Amino acid sequence: xxxxxxxxxxxxxxxxMAFIGLNAAYLVWVERxxxxxxxxxxGPTEVGYAGLLQPIADGIKLLSKQLHVPPGxxxxxxxxxxxxVMIPAMIGLxxxxxxxxxxxxxxxxxxxxxxxxxxxxxxxxxxxGWSSRNKYAIISAARIVSQDVAYEIPMLxxxxxxxxxxxxxxxxxxxxxxxGWFWHWNLFRLDVNPLMPLTFxxxxxxxxxxxxxxPFDMAEAESELVAGAFTxxxxxxxxxFFIAEYANIILGCAFATILFLGGWQSPFGVWSGVFWFxxxxxxxxxxxxxxxxxxxxxxxxxLLNLSWKxxxxxxxxxLILTAVVMKVLKT
Amino acid sequence: MSALSLLSSGEREHExxxxxxxxxxxxxxxxxxxxxxxxxxYITRAEPVCGYIHRMHExxxxxxxWAQFLPNTGRIDYLxxxxxxHAYVAAVERAAGIVVPARAEYxxxxxxxxxxxxxxxxxxxxxxxxxxxxxxxLYAFDDREKILDLLEALTGSRLTYCYYRFGGVxxxxxxxxxxxxxxxxxxxxxxxxxxxxxxxxNIILRKRLIGIGHISAEMCRKYGATGPVIRGSGVxxxxxxxxxYSVYRDFDFDVPVFPEGDCMARYLVRMEEMVQSLRxxxxxxxxxxxxxxxxxxxxxxLKPAVGDYCFAVEAARGRFLVRIVSDGKExxxxxxxxxxxxxxxxxxxxxxxGMMLPDAxxxxxxxxxVIPDIDR
Amino acid sequence: MISSLQELADQFSKLIPxxxxxxxxxxxxxxxxxxxxxxxxxSTNPVQMVDYAIKGWHLDVRARPDxxxxxxxxxxxxxxxxxAVTGVxxxxxxxxxxxxxxxxxxxxxxxxxxxRVPRSKPEIPTISQVYPGANWHERETHEFFGIxxxxxxxxxxxxxxxxxxxxxxxxxFKA
Numbered sequence: 001x002x003x004x005x006x007x008x009x010x011x012x013x014x015x016x017m018a019f020i021g022l023n024a025a026y027l028v029w030v031e032r033x034x035x036x037x038x039x040x041x042x043g044p045t046e047v048g049y050a051g052l053l054q055p056i057a058d059g060i061k062l063l064s065k066q067l068h069v070p071p072g073x074x075x076x077x078x079x080x081x082x083x084x085v086m087i088p089a090m091i092g093l094x095x096x097x098x099x100x101x102x103x104x105x106x107x108x109x110x111x112x113x114x115x116x117x118x119x120x121x122x123x124x125x126x127x128x129g130w131s132s133r134n135k136y137a138i139i140s141a142a143r144i145v146s147q148d149v150a151y152e153i154p155m156l157x158x159x160x161x162x163x164x165x166x167x168x169x170x171x172x173x174x175x176x177x178x179x180g181w182f183w184h185w186n187l188f189r190l191d192v193n194p195l196m197p198l199t200f201x202x203x204x205x206x207x208x209x210x211x212x213x214x215p216f217d218m219a220e221a222e223s224e225l226v227a228g229a230f231t232x233x234x235x236x237x238x239x240x241f242f243i244a245e246y247a248n249i250i251l252g253c254a255f256a257t258i259l260f261l262g263g264w265q266s267p268f269g270v271w272s273g274v275f276w277f278x279x280x281x282x283x284x285x286x287x288x289x290x291x292x293x294x295x296x297x298x299x300x301x302x303l304l305n306l307s308w309k310x311x312x313x314x315x316x317x318x319l320i321l322t323a324v325v326m327k328v329l330k331t
Numbered sequence: 332m333s334a335l336s337l338l339s340s341g342e343r344e345h346e347x348x349x350x351x352x353x354x355x356x357x358x359x360x361x362x363x364x365x366x367x368x369x370x371x372x373y374i375t376r377a378e379p380v381c382g383y384i385h386r387m388h389e390x391x392x393x394x395x396x397w398a399q400f401l402p403n404t405g406r407i408d409y410l411x412x413x414x415x416x417h418a419y420v421a422a423v424e425r426a427a428g429i430v431v432p433a434r435a436e437y438x439x440x441x442x443x444x445x446x447x448x449x450x451x452x453x454x455x456x457x458x459x460x461x462x463x464x465x466x467x468x469l470y471a472f473d474d475r476e477k478i479l480d481l482l483e484a485l486t487g488s489r490l491t492y493c494y495y496r497f498g499g500v501x502x503x504x505x506x507x508x509x510x511x512x513x514x515x516x517x518x519x520x521x522x523x524x525x526x527x528x529x530x531x532x533n534i535i536l537r538k539r540l541i542g543i544g545h546i547s548a549e550m551c552r553k554y555g556a557t558g559p560v561i562r563g564s565g566v567x568x569x570x571x572x573x574x575x576y577s578v579y580r581d582f583d584f585d586v587p588v589f590p591e592g593d594c595m596a597r598y599l600v601r602m603e604e605m606v607q608s609l610r611x612x613x614x615x616x617x618x619x620x621x622x623x624x625x626x627x628x629x630x631x632x633l634k635p636a637v638g639d640y641c642f643a644v645e646a647a648r649g650r651f652l653v654r655i656v657s658d659g660k661e662x663x664x665x666x667x668x669x670x671x672x673x674x675x676x677x678x679x680x681x682x683x684x685g686m687m688l689p690d691a692x693x694x695x696x697x698x699x700x701v702i703p704d705i706d707r
Numbered sequence: 708m709i710s711s712l713q714e715l716a717d718q719f720s721k722l723i724p725x726x727x728x729x730x731x732x733x734x735x736x737x738x739x740x741x742x743x744x745x746x747x748x749x750s751t752n753p754v755q756m757v758d759y760a761i762k763g764w765h766l767d768v769r770a771r772p773d774x775x776x777x778x779x780x781x782x783x784x785x786x787x788x789x790x791a792v793t794g795v796x797x798x799x800x801x802x803x804x805x806x807x808x809x810x811x812x813x814x815x816x817x818x819x820x821x822x823r824v825p826r827s828k829p830e831i832p833t834i835s836q837v838y839p840g841a842n843w844h845e846r847e848t849h850e851f852f853g854i855x856x857x858x859x860x861x862x863x864x865x866x867x868x869x870x871x872x873x874x875x876x877x878x879x880f881k882a
Contacts, residue, residue: 039469135350139372139688215463215535296535297463299689300372382866389851390875425761552788552812554840561812568812639795641763641808652808656795665876669791669808677843706866 012104016093023250024243025055031289038293065235070133073232077131082233082240084124088117089247096254097172099264099274110171111159114255118210121248122148125212128241129229140228143218143300148210150307155206157315158199161322162259165192175263182267187260191329193322200260202315204284207252209307211245213288215295216303253284345370350688354383360457361702363676365695367688374691377683379676385706392666397423397633398497400666405491407668408704410453412492413439413446414646418653419666420495421576422642426635426657427497434622435499436578441512441615442482442494443644444608448519449478450647451601458598458696459530462539467530474522481511497633498626509616516609516616523606531602540595544694546682547592554678558649558671559604560698563597565590570645582614594697601699632661639665648672648699672704709785712756712765712816719754719768722777764808764817771822772831775807778820779834779841787811787818789834792844794852798878801826803854807834807841824854833859851876 029044029052036043044051069078095110097103107113122145129141165186166174178185187200209216218228230241257263257280264277298306352365362383368376388403395403404419405412417439424431431439452475456468479489485508486494486501494500530536551561561568569586571579587603589596641654649671656665675698683691709715753769770778779789790808797804807820824831833856835842845856846865853874856862864871874880 035465039466040473041469135348139350217463293466295464296459296533296539297689298535299539299687301687302538382864382868385866387875393876422763425763548812552786553838555789555791555838556840566812573810573812573815574817638762639806640761643763643810650790650810652791654791654793654806654808665793665795667791667793667806669793673843674789674840677840681839 009104013090013094016090016104020089020093020243020247020250024246025059027246027249027285027289028055028058028242030286031292034286034289035293038290059239062236062239067237068232068234070232072133074131074133077127078232079237081124081128081131082237082244084120084127085241085244086247087124088119088121089244089251091117092251093247093254095171096251096258097175097263098277100172100176100272102274103172106170106172108168108170111163111169111174114251115156115159118251119152121210122152125229128233132229132232134232137229137231140218140231144212144229146304147212147216147218147300147307150304151206151209151216151311154202154307154311154315155210157312157319158203158206159259161193161199161315161319162186164319164322164326165189171258171263175258175265178262178265179272180265180269182262185260185262185265187262192326193318194325195318195321196260198314199318200256202311202318203256203260204287205311206307207256208288208291209303211248211252211288213245213249213292215291215297217292217297218300218303249285249288250281253281253288256284257281347375352692360696360700363700363702363705367691369688372687374683374686374688377680377691379679381676381702381705383706384703386703388668388707389666392663394662396661397635397663398631400663401496402491402493405488405493406703407670407707408646408648408651408672408701409491410450410701411446411647412488412490413443413494414644415651416492416495417443417577418642418644418646418651419655420497421644422640422653422655423497423633423635425642426638426640426655427629427633428636429498429626429629431499432622432624432626433578433620434503435624435626437615437619438500438504438624439495440577440579440582441504441612441619442485442492442500444611444615445478445482445512446492447647448605448608449475449482451605452478454601454647454699455526458699459536461692461696462536464530464533464536467526470522470526474519477511477515477518481508481515484508484511496625496629498629499624501625503624504619509619512612512616516613519609520606523602523609526602531599537595539689539693540593540598540697541591542593542595543690544594544682544686544697545592546678550678550681554681555674556649556671556678557674558645558647558699559597559600560649560675560678562586562588562600563697564592570643570650574643576642576644578615579611581618582611584608584611584614594693597697597699634659634661646671648701648704649675668707670704670707672698672700672702676700676705715785715816715818716754716756716766718781719766719778722781723753723768723770723774725752759817764819766816766818768818768820769822770820772805772824775805775820775822776832776834776837779807779837782809782818782820783837785811786813787816789838789840789844790817792834792841792848794848794854794876796826796852796876796878797823798826803829803852805831805848805854829854830857831855832857835859850874853877 033043044054047053047057069075092114094104095107095113125144126141129137166177168174187196190196193199230238261280264272264274266272266276347368347370350367350369352367354362354364364380366378366380367374388407391403392400404416407415452471456471459467483489485504486492546564548564548566551564567586567588572586584607587600589599635657637657637659639656641652643650643652651671652669654667655663658664683694755767756765757767759765768778787809790810793806795804802823803826804821804823809818822831833845835845843865845859846862848854849856849862850864850867851874
């Protein structure tokens with residue numbers, strides 16, 4: 001480790017936090033405008049041109065609210081939970097290669113790191129629900145644990161399938177393997193996994209479920225549980241959960257881009273760079289927002305059934321299929 | 332009781348807890364409190380607690396003249412105000428022996444059916460909002476806006492109409508209204524098709540509603556549930572066909588009945604009712620007779636004959652009955668408002684036994700309750 | 708299952724014989740059945756067909772308080788549904804009237820059963836074990852008038868606050 005390495009890391013971490021903050025703020029704007037357009041109305045237009053300063057106004061509003069801790073709530077856990085929710089997203093983004101050279105820490109176990117820290121997410125939301133000492137929050141916390149545990153399994157099975165295809169856990173190497181025209185992307189590599197688009201679809205669905213986005217937003221099923229696990233949070237406590245939700249979406253979409261869509265590789269083989277990465281990632285983020293405003297919510301037991309009875313068998317099947325195809329075609 | 336005891340898996344004694352849904356809650360469509368005794372995610376007992384918006388319209392009926400009570404009728408069920416006004420006005424007309432001209436009857440039918448469509452559109456949007464689909468609400472309100480504009484030009488109000496008078500309606504329709512209504516009917520039919528394709532055929536919605544919240548025809552009968560609740564359980568009971576009033580005999584329309592008795596059946600009944608209401612409006616516009624819209628000679632201060640009378644209409648939510656007792660004075664002796672949501676909600680306690688919370692809320696939404704209708 | 712309203716009227720007449728004394732003054736009988744009722748039988752026959760076009764129901768039955776449950780059971784056997792339970796405070800006569808409306812889901816028949824109770828001791832048996840739907844209607848009538856429905860499982864206020872001890876729809880109620 002050279003002498004300037006700590007400073008480089010520090011710069012990157014500040015950059016990542018700025019990236020998360022800016023994204024959280026302006027993804028809110030995109031979501032509100034997108035939702036509005038889907039619903040045939042204009043959306044925020046008052047604050048700034050086309051409502052672009054709306055997130056700033058919302059941020060100021062949230063900051064100015066009293067950070068109320070409900071009496072009887074577990075003081076330490078209640079205050080720590082929002083911070084815990086932010087951590088996996090930040091750490092995950094530290095290993096994501098935005099371009100060939102733009103990566104905070106290019107480790108050989110980048111993929112594993114994202115998942116290891118992603119599991120903290122589940123625990124953090126559960127803690128926030130439990131420590132609120134509110135019946136709605138507790139029901140929501142219990143639901144989140146069941147849902148996230150159920151959907152982590154098919155997600156990991158899909159990732160193992162991709163690991164067999166890529167052979168490495170180093171995220172930058174995974175992207176470099178997908179160099180060339182767009183049919184070199186992992187999504188189109190039907191020679192190793194004939195069901196690759198299905199695998200991508202399963203990954204996308206699991207990502208929606210892990211980030212608690214509609215139609216899998218049982219955690220904060222607004223019309224049933226008011227705000228679910230976050231009912232008792234006010235002001236910036238709630239704001240931090242909000243930011244963390246968007247940070248997780250960014251992380252999930254970034255990860256999907258790297259695994260399936262070629263990361264920072266350009267579809268024409270030349271002029272690769274951070275632009276392509278951001279373009280692909282934001283296309284996926286827009287799809288996540290689009291899905292939220294289109295579909296109603298499933299019932300909780302149907303959600304779990306979908307995972308345990310459909311996604312796990314299918315992803316196991318694609319895993320075995322990939323293994324068989326790779327073994328057979330390599331010989 | 333602490334959070335720890337709920338999540339511990341020590342003894343299997345199934346401790347129940349009480350979850351309060353409401354009175355301020357996004358899903359209860361008004362101020363309704365449901366005291367749910369829950370065993371985990373299952374409801375063991377659901378006790379609706381009403382009265383949060385009880386304004387005592389029935390006492391107001393005893394303190395006003397017959398005509399002064401007319402605005403009250405629009406505030407009982409604000410979404411279907413026309414039908415409620417119709418029931419009260421027609422009950423008093425029965426008592427006083429007032430004859431309504433044919434043109435006024437046709438106008439009453441047109442406005443009541445338009446009101447029914449706008450009420451069902453609100454139900455549609457709010458029901459899907461409960462189920463987590465946020466967007467159809469805005470589409471439904473887009474269509475509803477056209478109805479509200481038509482009725483505002485005619486009556487002056489957008490929501491709580493006070494349009495019917497003893498002996499007819501207060502304002503005759505003009506050509507703009509007729510043209511606008513025809514345009515609306517023509518534009519609404521493709522929209523209904525769009526709703527069917529986008530929403531009714533959506534797999535997530537179907538999984539949410541089919542087989543959920545079964546209400547048997549016998550339960551409906553015992554509790555007096557009417558409207559789409561009883562028609563979704565296979566019983567073809569519609570006041571417009573069973574006890575035809577006004578000029579409904581002149582129109583050719585079907586009453587949608589679905590036998591399954593689940594939330595999907597009630598949903599389909601209401602969607603199909605909107606289509607049938609469009610048919611009625613179209614036929615009424617075609618057959619609209621000339622003549623006065625209000626009978627002349629009705630005394631300003633009405634003193635109906637002694638006795639008790641009643642009149643029932645098919646409101647958007649079910650059977651609405653007005654029972655009036657007159658002692659010959661200009662102030663009613665008793666006004667009884669039998670509202671459909673009151674009877675429809677009374678079966679919730681029995682119907683929701685053993686259901687899970689999201690399903691119980693889907694059942695509640697499919698009953699189409701308006702809480703001021705329950706509390707009056 | 709009966710096939711006509713006249714048959715139902717006959718069954719009611721068996722249940723409520725004509726010569727049984729009715730706790731009702733002729734003036735009250737006139738008040739509740741004039742204009743649309745069958746005037747000649749107004750004060751003697753408790754079971755009468757009335758003019759639907761004017762009144763809004765077909766069959767009018769005047770019962771004693773202890774007969775309302777049997778009346779409800781008869782209607783339940785014949786497939787009627789409960790519509791409403793209404794209280795009326797006839798303060799001038801010192802009585803309260805409970806009016807039960809019924810409708811039939813399969814055809815257009817409408818039956819009204821009415822019973823009078825003295826104002827000083829307004830008690831009447833509940834029909835909620837025959838028609839669970841009447842449960843809430845009776846609670847409402849109780850809280851508005853103070854009529855006690857004997858045997859009702861839960862006669863607490865429904866719309867008024869839980870601790871309400873007044874009865875607003877009584878004619879002598881001053882806010």
